[in-house]
Amino acid sequence: MARICLPVAALFFAVLVTVGNLPGLAADMSDAFGDKRLHLAAYAFLTGLIYVSVNRRPALTAMLAATALAALDEAIQSFFPYRQAELLDLLADILAAGATVISLHIGTAAFGSFRAVTKS
Secondary structure, three states: OHHHHHHHHHHHHHHHHHHHOOOOHHHHHHHHHOHHHHHHHHHHHHHHHHHHHOOOOHHHHHHHHHHHHHHHHHHHHOOOOOOOOOHHHHHHHHHHHHHHHHHHHHHHHHHHHHHHHHHO
């Protein structure tokens, strides 16, 4: 499963950047679903994929990777005249990554404790 998640994360990020920078499509999607909701959902999913694909320090790695990818995404948007990089979008992405990492970390710890109790 872990071997599949990292390539899926890379593909998802490439699609995210591509679709997000198509003229008019990003604005239409933002109007339909809400700009920040899209950011939260996309970066929660991306962070989850990264978290699952990492063996050592998955929380730290996923958080740093998602933050770097969010910054890269916003930087790419600044090169398009019909798009703009926004600090609030970056903060929404980081918030989604943080919430996802915390949730997965707690869930993983709880599952590990449950498995330890049921084995004995």
